[in-house]
């Protein structure tokens with residue numbers, strides 16, 4: 001392969017990005033070297049096994065990916081803002097909606113949520129870390145390396161262009177010969193391994209490491225939804241692993257899983273993809289539900305209404321989520337009875353979801369509501385998400401779906417579910433738990449700008465898509481002719497996306513401003529909160545709790561505050577055991593990335609040689625008998641005095 | 649993270665961390681069940697799509713498959729003996745039965761590789777049809793698991809030689825034994841639903 005095939009050439013937009021990426025890399029390396037921060041980066045971040053730091057790295061990566069995916073979205077909106085525009089050509093538009101979809105779901109929503117889970121869950125259950133801290137770091141590095149691998153595709157080798165669903169036969173070698181779709185198959189495989197490990201890690205953490213007294217029905221709602229999400233991850237991701245392996249074999253080794261002529265079956269891909277893909281949307285939305293529940297209970301100053309029904313509906317949603325996948329291809333030749341069954345299961349999901357909506361509303365009822373930013377996002381979520389849900393029930397009707405299938409109506413629907421359900425939740429979670437990570441609040445004032453711009457922009461962008469969809473505009477159309485009656489709506493929608501982008505810019509400015517100017521003396525419990533993560537210092541010390549708290553009821557910290565039992569006795573302090581940092585996770589992550597890169601380009605000799613790196617990492621890991629270290633009582637005492645004043 | 653111990657449970661369960669590792673591994677096996685179920689389901693979908701290539705019963709050699717089954721099932725038994733020796737705190741017994749287990753595993757792999765070579769000579773490669781793709785991938789995934797297990801357990805043997813039976817090595821051997829038995833169970837399904845069914849239908 002010659003160099004000009006290796007790098008994507010000939011498009012000024014891409015050339016500009018290549019230069020920008022190159023300059024940014026050089027700039028970053030120069031900056032770190034200038035500040036002499038390499039050692040610090042390595043020992044404080046790259047080799048860390050601390051769940052809070054890993055969470056912060058996830059969130060940072062998620063914000064970057066949101067930026068990338070958002071730019072893709074804006075470019076699509078620009079291209080369709082007027083009829084017959086030639087800003088993007090058909091090929092480029094295909095690539096952009098593909099990378100947008102994949103990045104938003106797998107490299108933005110997932111890391112944001114897993115990041116917040118990482119920061120919060122151990123604290124919320126009164127634990128000192130996750131069950132397997134080193135594995136947790138490995139999950140992060142696999143995700144991160146996979147995200148980077150996927151992202152370089154547009155400058156090196158070419159982007160995937162068969163949609164985030166990558167249906168066969170289109171995604172096969174015959175119709176998509178370049179390396180683009182290899183990136184899809186291999187980067188997602190690497191990320192998937194990391195996600196599976198996260199799922200296992202959080203199940204064990206939540207099952208085994210809860211503070212004494214925290215029985216199942218005293219677990220905070222976010223912990224519950226994270227547990228259920230982790231279970232869905234374990235149940236669904238292996239399906240995707242297999243599907244991607246088939247795709248890789250078909251594309252790289254000439255097998256015929258999905259080619260009809262040689263006895264393959266493209267519908268096999270569709271079924272496997274959605275057997276994973278539908279549960280995946282619940283994987284991202286359930287933790288979000290949990291975060292809203294925490295935020296709403298805190299700022300309504302009430303305990304969550306209908307806690308038990310909330311738990312049962314989360315479990316019910318998880319169960320049903322496995323039984324609906326066919327609703328993504330009603331129109332692809334199923335019998336009427338199959339469609340009917342899946343129509344019913346799909347509509348049934350609306351029931352537990354509706355239960356949750358009413359629980360939130362009843363929690364608000366007669367509450368002393370405080371309109372903090374986290375709360376605003378939660379309040380905006382309820383109506384916006386309901387629009388997504390109601391249009392979802394419309395799509396669930398198989399007969400009607402022949403009309404809606406693959407139109408902009410569908411695109412509007414899933415953005416109304418994913419943006420309120422995931423993005424609003426992430427914003428709510430960030431405003432709420434920001435102090436826990438960094439020790440100061442994000443500015444509430446700039447936050448209002450962020451909120452109003454984003455929510456208004458979101459509705460302006462996606463509401464019109466419902467109407468053009470009903471008017472017959474199909475999805476993934478890169479342009480259209482005049483006189484179809486769409487240009488008004490789409491122009492509107494393009495303006496909306498700029499407003500939304502301004503909202504995102506306000507968030508970035510808020511982060512910058514708050515880092516510099518926000519007050520630092522906010523105490524350990526800035527929101528007057530209810531759950532255990534606030535029972536320790538803010539930001540949380542690296543050992544989380546000097547003494548593991550004991551739980552007697554739901555909302556334990558609220559209870560402790562009422563009874564005045566938040567203090568700490570000196571005699572309760574014992575040395576705390578902590579895991580040591582480790583180089584193997586980042587090493588393994590990079591090794592997987594290198595092998596993955598060679599596989600993408602089908603350079604098999606290099607791939608085999610470089611897989612020695614993976615073997616070295618695994619062997620080193622197996623021979624690692626490091627048992628961690630202990631924090632002495634004196635150090636604990638000193639750190640606790642720093643924020644508590646005196647110990648009892 | 650606490651090193652809390654209780655003496656009246658087997659060594660590998662004695663610390664909280666060990667209990668969590670074992671639970672985590674069980675959950676991982678749950679994920680493996682999903683993985684193999686998917687491979688089986690795809691195999692059932694593509695089983696009859698031979699696209700003019702060979703059909704299962706034309707190429708399967710039942711005798712060799714029976715030998716493979718015998719080798720793997722016996723290795724599961726010796727693996728059980730190894731854990732039994734470990735519970736009796738016999739380092740040499742654990743060593744011995746583990747090595748026997750690995751030898752059976754290697755025998756199985758040898759037979760399986762020969763089997764694959766035979767199929768390729770018969771004109772059934774992984775690229776021949778939907779059927780062969782699903783067949784080789786299912787078998788290959790199982791075989792790759794066995795190979796991985798052999799290397800992994802060999803590494804554990806080195807650790808055992810160096811450190812003896814401790815809480816940590818006992819846990820590692822116990823987890824490896826779960827893995828090994830699991831592969832045996834998967835093989836029983838392969839034997840039944842791929843080979844026997846293929847011969848009969």
Ligand code: HEM
Nearest residue numbers: 070073074076097101104105109163164418475476477497
């Ligand atoms: C930031 C604001 C966003 C904008 C402006 C935007 C815009 C768009 C547009 C214009 C399309 C393609 C429509 C078409 O031609 O078919 C699209 C597709 C898609 N979007 Fe977004 N989107 C945004 C955020 C998100 C988020 C947050 C998610 C997920 C969490 C998401 C997930 C998807 C997916 C999965 C697709 C389908 C891709 C495909 O067809 O393969 N988007 N989006």
Ligand SMILES: [Cu+2]
Nearest residue numbers: 278325327328
């Ligand atoms: Cu679905």
